[in-house]
Amino acid sequence: MADHPEASPASSDPSGGAREELFKRALIRLSIAAENIDPALDQQLTQLREALRGTSAPEQFAKLLPKLERSVLELDDRRQNELERVRSALHKLLNSLQSTLPEDRQPELDSLRKILSDSARHAAPLIDLAARSIELFLAGDHGAASPAVVRPRSLLSRLLRRSPSDTTTEELPEASNPENTDSGDSRSVSGPIIAGEEQSYSQVAAHVESILLNLLDQLQVASHEHGRRDRLRSRLASGLNWYELAALLDDLSLMILSNQNGRQDDFEEYLKQLNQRLAQFQHSLGDTHDAYRQSSNFEQQFEGMLRQQVAGLHADVRDAVDLEALKHTVENKLEQLMEEVDQSRQLRQQHELAVASKLQGMVERIQLMETEAQTFRQHLDDQQRKAMLDNLTGLANRAGLEKRMQEEFERWQRYGGQLLLAVIDVDHFKQINDSFGHLAGDKVLRLIAQQLSRRLRKSDFIGRFGGEEFVALMPGTTPEQGHKVLDEIRQGIENSPFHYKNEPVSVTISIGYSALHRGDSLESVFERSDQAMYQAKQQGRNQVVEGT
Numbered sequence: 001m002a003d004h005p006e007a008s009p010a011s012s013d014p015s016g017g018a019r020e021e022l023f024k025r026a027l028i029r030l031s032i033a034a035e036n037i038d039p040a041l042d043q044q045l046t047q048l049r050e051a052l053r054g055t056s057a058p059e060q061f062a063k064l065l066p067k068l069e070r071s072v073l074e075l076d077d078r079r080q081n082e083l084e085r086v087r088s089a090l091h092k093l094l095n096s097l098q099s100t101l102p103e104d105r106q107p108e109l110d111s112l113r114k115i116l117s118d119s120a121r122h123a124a125p126l127i128d129l130a131a132r133s134i135e136l137f138l139a140g141d142h143g144a145a146s147p148a149v150v151r152p153r154s155l156l157s158r159l160l161r162r163s164p165s166d167t168t169t170e171e172l173p174e175a176s177n178p179e180n181t182d183s184g185d186s187r188s189v190s191g192p193i194i195a196g197e198e199q200s201y202s203q204v205a206a207h208v209e210s211i212l213l214n215l216l217d218q219l220q221v222a223s224h225e226h227g228r229r230d231r232l233r234s235r236l237a238s239g240l241n242w243y244e245l246a247a248l249l250d251d252l253s254l255m256i257l258s259n260q261n262g263r264q265d266d267f268e269e270y271l272k273q274l275n276q277r278l279a280q281f282q283h284s285l286g287d288t289h290d291a292y293r294q295s296s297n298f299e300q301q302f303e304g305m306l307r308q309q310v311a312g313l314h315a316d317v318r319d320a321v322d323l324e325a326l327k328h329t330v331e332n333k334l335e336q337l338m339e340e341v342d343q344s345r346q347l348r349q350q351h352e353l354a355v356a357s358k359l360q361g362m363v364e365r366i367q368l369m370e371t372e373a374q375t376f377r378q379h380l381d382d383q384q385r386k387a388m389l390d391n392l393t394g395l396a397n398r399a400g401l402e403k404r405m406q407e408e409f410e411r412w413q414r415y416g417g418q419l420l421l422a423v424i425d426v427d428h429f430k431q432i433n434d435s436f437g438h439l440a441g442d443k444v445l446r447l448i449a450q451q452l453s454r455r456l457r458k459s460d461f462i463g464r465f466g467g468e469e470f471v472a473l474m475p476g477t478t479p480e481q482g483h484k485v486l487d488e489i490r491q492g493i494e495n496s497p498f499h500y501k502n503e504p505v506s507v508t509i510s511i512g513y514s515a516l517h518r519g520d521s522l523e524s525v526f527e528r529s530d531q532a533m534y535q536a537k538q539q540g541r542n543q544v545v546e547g548t
């Protein structure tokens, strides 16, 4: 009997081996496609591929299959659960849209509902569905607010769709820029009525904006920061809502900080340079001193050498027996001496030139240091002067006022004479703010400040003590003269044609004043004048009262 090996099913069927190969390859590809869904499954798929490629033992292949089957089933369960959760969340979202969506968008809602019920087993349509539902949700929120009635919006929509035109708008005062509100002699007070809404959001924002604009004007910014400052200014001037204001405050504080750091760096750099220059200066001084010492040493040596030569000559003359030889020796020595004198002159000239150029360098460096110190001093003076001024009125602020009060008081103590102190307070200023808005109130304060400084003498001093209160110092003025001047000021303010939207607005002031008496302190005279001002208020306001 022929010794045939037993045929396997694959080898007995000529296409069976090829089919098995195809089957293995398809399984390998499927296992690659199923990768990255679950780490445990990934591990088993790798083992499966190894088994299929024949790198693992066949018994491992048999062990692997049940495990693989279990993992796939578990994975399928998990996926179904997740799918169900997403479907239920979308259900809720679509239901909640039912009430908020305008009529004309309801068909879209219906079509989304249909997609949801059709996509029972697949995740892909749900992603698209979720995106479209959110869009519809945002549209519903905006569509519901009619232009006339702005209802509170959800945080989500505010965050996603915020823009300046979206915010609750109130009429902003026309006088948002204090410089533009001055209307010359007519003194009309412009700005909208925001009656009774002093605390309302937009009014406060406008006030803050005007303060920030002032702050930006006052801020000394390094030249490379000018663009940044101007951008902040135009953002402010175009009006901001609270959120934009908050962002702007962040930017502003960053700019101020970087500006401060810049200044600090400049100053540190300057100090470092100054230090270096001083070190150089000290060094040059040492060199110059050495040069002088060298030159004086040199002169001593030269003098010693001269004495030696002359002494030699003396000896030669004393010991000479042959006149001709003596003459020759003397001529030689004189010749030598002349050469040494020339050499020494040249050396001394060189020394002097070196010393003079060093001194010149030192003088120039000192001049440079003086110029720089002068610039810094000037800058410091400017800063100090600005710190003493009130931004709103341009008068001295409380710090400036207190400094001047102290100076006038010391002068009065030293030289005696007359000195009056007056406290001036605007009547019912709160009402002006309440009726016409803070910006109009600010304008009134500016106009009163102008009137006060215009009507007082050059030697008098006026400052803003705070709020709607001013203080005047009037040296060389008797109480009688003072009373006359202050009453004219009071009348001047009363008769000033303050206007708001072409309607006259009554503005009056109450004044208390007092002369300094022997033994007075600044506090005591201020107290007397303040009491007198309160008395003027109690007696009906719009009057001048002397404190005694």
Ligand SMILES: Nc1nc2c(ncn2[C@@H]2O[C@H](COP(=O)(O)OP(=O)(O)OP(=O)(O)O)[C@@H](O)[C@H]2O)c(=O)[nH]1
Residues within 6 Å of the ligand: 392, 425, 426, 427, 428, 429, 430, 431, 433, 437, 438, 439, 440, 441, 442, 445, 466, 467, 468, 537, 541
């Ligand atoms: N617009 C504006 N208002 C200010 C400023 N500083 C203070 N005020 C306001 O001035 C008002 C002062 O009010 P009160 O102290 O009650 O005094 P008044 O209304 O003038 O009343 P009398 O002094 O009793 O006549 C307050 O409402 C402050 O908010 C400012 O710089 N600008």
